[in-house]
Every structure is written in C-alpha cells, then in structure tokens.
Amino acid sequence: MNQRLSGSRLANVGAKTISTAYATLHAQHQAITERARHRFDTQDWAGLQADTAERLGLYRRIVDLVEAAVRDLLGDRVEDKIIWASMKAVYSGLIADRDDWELAETFFNSATRRIFTTVGVDHHMEFVATDFETPPTRPRAPVYRVYNRAATTVDLIAAILRDFSFATPYRHADQDAGLIAGRITAQLEKLGALQTIDRVEMIRAPFFRGMGAYLVGRLFSGSHRIPLALALLHSPEGIVVDAVLLDENSVSILFSFAHSYFHVEVDRVYDLVHFLKSMLPRKRTGELYISLGYHKHGKTELYRDLLDHLASTTDKFEIARGQRGMVMLVFTMPGYDMVFKVIKDHFNYPKDSTRKEVMGKYDLVYRHDRAGRLVDAQAFEYLEFGRDLFSDELLAILAADCGQSVCITEESVVIAHAYFQRRVIPLDIYVREARDHAAHLAVCDYGQAIKDMASCNIFPGDMLLKNFGVTRHGRVVFYDYDELCLLEECNFRRLPPRDRYEEELAAEPWFHVNPNDIFPEEFPNFLGLSGALRAAFEDCHADLYTADYWREQQAALRAGRHAHIFPYQSEQRLYQDIYSL
Structure with missing residues (x-):
C-alpha cells in the first residue's frame, strides 16, 4: 500500500501513527500514576511496587509497537530520510496543542532512533532542541495552590493539611500542625527572616514513593523564599506528618538521583519541573524529569545539558579519579559533575562476567527500588564527540580496552553504548x-x-x-x-x-x-x-x-514485610518514638 502513497502522504500518516502511540503512552502512564493515592490509602505497598515496575516497562513496550507500525506503513521506504524529515514537521504541528509537547518530542526521537540507530544526532529527523522556544500552550491552572497569610502559622499549616486529605484521616492533625509550625518558626529565626509568613505555595498533588507521601511547596517570608516538604506516613493509627524539610539540601536529597521515581499526578510536567527548579537551582532539569518518572525526556535534557557544557568549555574528557575498574572504564570532564561508564572488552581477573550480564545488572537497578543508595544510570547509545575533546591518555585506553564499544577516527569518537551517572567522590x-x-x-x-x-x-x-x-x-x-x-x-x-x-x-x-x-x-x-x-x-x-543478620533480612522479604527508607535525617522527624517502619 505504501507504494501507492506519495511521500507527503506517508509523512502525514506516519506522524499521526506516532502521535496516536504517544497519546496511548501518556494515557496509560497517567492511569498507573493515579493508582498511587489509593495504594497509599490502603497501605498496598506491594501494589505500588508492581505499578512502579509496570510504568518503567511501559515506554519500551509502546515504542516497540510504534516501531512495528511504522515499519509496516513505510515498508521499503522506512529509511527514507526525506519522508522522516517531513514526518517530523507534521508531528510538530500535531503536538503543538499538547501540554506535554516536550515529552512528545522525545517520544518521536525514540521512534526515529529505533529505525535508524543514528550515530550522534540528526537535526532533520530528531528534536535535538525543542521546536518551541516558549511553551506552545498556556496552563489551565497553576501547578500550585496559594495559601495567604493566616492569623498564625499553625492556622496556615492546618489549612494545608485539610486540603491534602486522604481516605484515612490524620492521626493528630492539630498536633501535627503545631509541631510543623514550631519547626518553621525555628527555621525562620535561624535564617534571620521575619516572624510572619506572607504566603505558601504548595504543589497541588502529593508525591508518592515507596511507603511515603510528600507534600511539596515553598513559603515566603519577607525577602526569604524557603523550600517546604512535609513527609507523610500511613501509621496503624492514621496518617502522620513524620518530618518537615525546610532547606534546599534536604529537599534535594528527597529528589536524589539515588532514589526511585515518584508517582505524582500533574497536567503539565513542564510547570512542575520549573516550580521544583526554583527551589532546587542546582538540580539539572533532566534529573528532575527523571525523578518524576519521565526518564526518557530526562535523558534528552541531560544530553542537551552536556551539549551546552561542551559548547562553553575548553576542558577535555579524562579518566575519572579513583581506582581503575576491572569491568568499566570511567571518564569525566573536570568541570562537569557527570561520568561516562563504558564496558571493557575483556574483564580483569577475577571478574568472570560477560558484557550481557553486566548490562543485565544495570537494567536490574533501573527496574528496582534504589533505596536512596543506588546511583541512577541512564544508558546512551551511539554518542558522537569530536576527537579533540578527549585527552591523549583517555584515547589510548579507549582504543586498547573498549574497541567493541568505541570507534575512534581522525575526527571523532563514537561510543556505541555508555552509562551516564552523577559523579561522586569514591x-x-x-x-x-x-x-x-x-x-x-x-x-x-x-x-x-x-x-x-x-x-x-x-x-x-x-x-x-x-x-x-x-x-x-x-x-x-x-x-x-x-x-x-x-x-x-x-x-x-x-x-x-x-x-x-x-x-x-x-x-x-x-x-x-x-x-x-x-x-x-x-x-x-x-x-x-x-x-x-x-x-x-x-x-x-x-x-x-553475622549470617544471622542477613538471614533475618531474607526472612522479612519472604514474609512480605516492606521496609521504608527515610530520605531524611532522624532529627528531622516530628515523632521519634511513636511510629517506625
């Protein structure tokens, strides 16, 4: 049938096929995310884990389907770049009215790269930069609620808790409000701020992860803008506010690259990310998208961030500090706090894993609860850099140890597969x-x-x-x-x-x-x-x-007992003795 259709007609049908597939992805992603509130209400922790795993596998499943559909549609013209360039232009128009246009662009890129296995990037067929310098749609409502000054801070917090109600009531809402107000008053004094709060802006939906729920916002006192996060637990006696986080570092840890992704209902992810960015200016935009469960677009933003950095530096990639790995070659750039990890061709003794097994381990971490302790690793394929960006030492080691993954020419370095991780101090x-x-x-x-x-x-x-x-x-x-x-x-x-x-x-x-x-x-x-x-x-x-410790942990897992990983310090908790998970 595709032989009877013109290139422009194929571009139109192909763009609509991908657009429909993205709409399906969005709807199913939202449906899974919306279950989180019920899981929290009913303490269905196993259900939330299953939802998390299902949502992680959703993107790949939908891309598989759209790849098959596009191949069937285009037939032997599937690699016609003129058709794909036209398809991109049509698709850009189709998503212009969407509130999640940036995510839709990334989805198109995923389909394109499945077909072409593109080395580097192709500006004609991919959204390397977004087509929209400013959001093409306006938000129907702010991503946050505003709470104006009340008679007391206790009253203000009580109003917030009333609005964020659950099927299970708070155990002691009035007591929680008083304790939260006390912590806020102490923080204002510590910062030298006014004693009064002008207003509070709270993101409309709770953030769910593991066995916790989090209310996130910011408060304003005079010239001070202070992050605010309330950590909720579902205790046997009801919902309790377990902790109050009132500084950038604490809230940053809550959104750490070592934690699993949140479930949060939001109409425009763009607005939510920019709200969070105002509280966490040192967080990369890509990391915030990833923390919210939009890891594919997060990768897009991370790549754009890398390109921006490369355009403004004279530094070169070099071997990362630390002991050389037996399995991975790790390199970085001095002024950039990310590392690339490339699997070596041969592993040093006593390592006896295979490349496939190592990649399986990284996939396991991607799909598993990272407990706030496993660094998120995003896989990239067919990255292309100028050869002059690499130190001579690094080029020599890449050539000697990573020939299966790296192709070095006189002009460029192409990396077929690498993991991108935040750099930390060994x-x-x-x-x-x-x-x-x-x-x-x-x-x-x-x-x-x-x-x-x-x-x-x-x-x-x-x-x-x-x-x-x-x-x-x-x-x-x-x-x-x-x-x-x-x-x-x-x-x-x-x-x-x-x-x-x-x-x-x-x-x-x-x-x-x-x-x-x-x-x-x-x-x-x-x-x-x-x-x-x-x-x-x-x-x-x-x-x-002791073997007994480890066996006890195994017994707890077999019994279905779930452990909550607290993403904050014990001294930040309001109730040190009434509830422990």
Missing part, C-alpha cells in the same frame, strides 16, 4: 582525605547504605570502599553494579569450624563453597577498613558480620 578517597569526624560519619553511613539496600532485596556483591561514593550532601551511595544481585539469591553461611591446625594455615577453604555462598564473618578481611575507621564502622554495624 569512598576510599573520601575517608583518606576528609577530616576525621566526616570520615567516621561516612563509614557509618556506608554500613547503613548496605543495610538499606538489603531491606530492598539488593546485595552489592563487591563491598569494597572503592565501589561506593559520597554525594555533595555527605550521603554514601553505591555505583558499581557488575557483582550486584538480589539478596534472596544469596546463601549466607557461618564458617565451619576448623578440625586441624593445618586448616588454619591453608590458603584455600577447607570446606565446599557454592557460587552463591557468602560468609559474612569474612567481611572484616576485605572491606578495606582499619584502625579508628574500622572501629567506628563496627560500633554502628557489627551485625553485618
């Missing part, structure tokens, strides 16, 4: 260079990071300090996934007793060891901690050395 470097108190805090948080991952069914595998990093907020995160596995797959054992003195001296185990056997009693020998740092770690987390 923990082994941090504890060596930080002040003693900060290093002690870091090794204690290192142990907590291992426990947080365990509670979400993740065992890091290689727990050496070099595989963990410290964020700018001082939180310890994990970023090396090639030996990561599900906790439930591990067999934690105690070391069998030695029968003879010779066994004490033997270099090899004196008992049979299966591939998934793990002996926590041996952890002290290879974590890489010694002296005061080891003592600090063991004061906090000596139980990690």
